[in-house]
Amino acid sequence: MDQSSVFVIFGATGDLTHKKLIPALYNLEFKNMLPPNFQVAAIGRRDKDSDIYTKEIFEGVKKYAKVKIDDVVWQRLKKRITYVKFDFTRPSGYSILKKYLEETDKTKGTQGNRVFYLATAPRFFEVIVDFLNRNNLVNQSGAGFQRVVIEKPFGRDLESAVYLNEKISKVFKEEDIYRIDHYLGKEMIQNIMYLRFTNRIFDAIWNKDNIDNIQITVSETIGIENRGRYYEKSGVLKDMIQNHLSQILALVTMEPPVSFTTEAIRNEKVKVLKSLRLMEQNEVRHNVILGQYSGNGKEKGYLEEADVAPDSITETFAAIRLYIDNERWQGVPVYLRSGKRMKDKAAYISIQFKSAPELNFMHQTMLDPNLLVIRIQPFEGVYLRFNMKEPGSLYNILPAKMDFCQNCNLDYKSPEAYERLIWDVLKGDAALFTHWDEVESSWRFVESIITNLSLEDKRQLITSYEIGSNGPNEAEWLLKKDHRTWWTGGES
Numbered sequence: 001m002d003q004s005s006v007f008v009i010f011g012a013t014g015d016l017t018h019k020k021l022i023p024a025l026y027n028l029e030f031k032n033m034l035p036p037n038f039q040v041a042a043i044g045r046r047d048k049d050s051d052i053y054t055k056e057i058f059e060g061v062k063k064y065a066k067v068k069i070d071d072v073v074w075q076r077l078k079k080r081i082t083y084v085k086f087d088f089t090r091p092s093g094y095s096i097l098k099k100y101l102e103e104t105d106k107t108k109g110t111q112g113n114r115v116f117y118l119a120t121a122p123r124f125f126e127v128i129v130d131f132l133n134r135n136n137l138v139n140q141s142g143a144g145f146q147r148v149v150i151e152k153p154f155g156r157d158l159e160s161a162v163y164l165n166e167k168i169s170k171v172f173k174e175e176d177i178y179r180i181d182h183y184l185g186k187e188m189i190q191n192i193m194y195l196r197f198t199n200r201i202f203d204a205i206w207n208k209d210n211i212d213n214i215q216i217t218v219s220e221t222i223g224i225e226n227r228g229r230y231y232e233k234s235g236v237l238k239d240m241i242q243n244h245l246s247q248i249l250a251l252v253t254m255e256p257p258v259s260f261t262t263e264a265i266r267n268e269k270v271k272v273l274k275s276l277r278l279m280e281q282n283e284v285r286h287n288v289i290l291g292q293y294s295g296n297g298k299e300k301g302y303l304e305e306a307d308v309a310p311d312s313i314t315e316t317f318a319a320i321r322l323y324i325d326n327e328r329w330q331g332v333p334v335y336l337r338s339g340k341r342m343k344d345k346a347a348y349i350s351i352q353f354k355s356a357p358e359l360n361f362m363h364q365t366m367l368d369p370n371l372l373v374i375r376i377q378p379f380e381g382v383y384l385r386f387n388m389k390e391p392g393s394l395y396n397i398l399p400a401k402m403d404f405c406q407n408c409n410l411d412y413k414s415p416e417a418y419e420r421l422i423w424d425v426l427k428g429d430a431a432l433f434t435h436w437d438e439v440e441s442s443w444r445f446v447e448s449i450i451t452n453l454s455l456e457d458k459r460q461l462i463t464s465y466e467i468g469s470n471g472p473n474e475a476e477w478l479l480k481k482d483h484r485t486w487w488t489g490g491e492s
Contacts, residue, residue, distance in 0.1 A: 112144025
């Protein structure tokens with residue numbers, strides 16, 4: 001399939017484009033992965049030309065690209081980039097874009113193929129899609145492909161997500177809508193399915209009979225980074241749980257797909273997300289811990305951040321116990337945890353297996369459980385803990401471990417998530433993107449929490465935690481009352 005196309009970036013002067021999109025395109029150019037007839041249309045309303053624009057974005061390439069900076073490579077990519085000046089919030093400018101695209105098809109052989117990347121604030125998603133449609137820039141008759149890539153958040157809640165999906169689906173077919181979740185582009189996220197389904201030792205025991213609990217942790221050391229207006233309307237439940245952690249959860253717990261095709265994988269992810277047990281009001285209080293980072297005199301707490309209300313009860317941390325109501329996972333608790341300004345920047349999945357039965361000849365009855373940890377970042381790999389007899393002793397049993405790290409070698413760098421995802425969009429492979437049914441199901445689960453929390457409930461539920469900690473102490477008790485503990489990336 002010919003991947004020649006025009007990659008149209010709305011929001012070409014924003015941080016996402018400078019830090020992620022252009023560096024990812026440079027990485028692909030460096031690896032000779034971009035098709036010969038590939039062009040970039042950088043849409044912006046600021047008064048500049050292509051030379052000025054490419055000089056500015058080259059600074060982002062030098063800072064954020066994961067491969068070495070080669071002037072020959074950069075000059076190749078630079079020639080592909082055109083700055084197209086117009087205000088995408090006004091209908092008049094789209095005639096400029098249409099003229100550019102038609103001329104590019106003739107001069108560069110892009111064959112009517114388009115990728116519209118909406119690297120803008122969410123409030124512009126509907127506006128841009130509507131103007132593309134009005135100006136006949138999306139052709140569903142088969143004359144080239146037209147795909148749209150939409151960044152998170154997809155909606156502010158379930159109602160707005162349904163509305164947005166209806167608007168976009170009137171213009172683009174579902175198979176041409178790429179709802180991007182950059183976590184799905186991470187190397188170890190992609191490896192979850194291979195670890196599960198290509199290793200009999202794991203696949204055979206991946207169920208309620210053998211697994212005691214599942215934990216998914218995504219922690220950040222940064223705060224809200226001048227995004228107070230956005231975060232006040234979001235909080236960690238909408239910003240992280242509804243998308244990133246829900247997607248990881250689906251990959252860890254879904255049934256084996258009939259094949260590794262986009263449709264087969266999506267079907268199984270949707271099934272498990274639809275099986276998440278929705279929470280009633282009394283269940284929220286028992287299964288959800290919310291927190292907000294507090295200042296320490298030297299570093300700002302959340303309430304001291306710009307554009308944050310002084311009496312805000314927006315959560316910057318959440319720990320959740322949930323259940324999946326299907327045959328494979330009935331009764332197995334899944335714990336999700338995510339927060340800002342925490343001790344470590346890390347993401348990992350901990351699978352705790354049930355304890356082995358007591359054996360009469362063993363003097364040591366309390367054994368450490370077997371543990372499988374899938375590390376996503378910063379270290380990528382797999383940690384497995386099992387029990388062995390201590391050398392030289394008669395009966396003493398100690399935990400042993402096997403630890404595989406694929407990016408500990410300084411000569412190896414995993415591909416940037418956006419690099420993989422952009423390449424998949426060009427190929428038309430949507431396996432690592434979220435289908436509408438997945439978005440709807442994850443919103444429905446998160447809303448069962450949010451809508452069952454009155455303002456007074458939330459004031460009572462939310463607690464402060466210190467910057468640089470593992471979150472509020474109440475999160476520890478969420479597991480302790482189940483006689484469990486949070487696992488870190490390999491140790492308790």
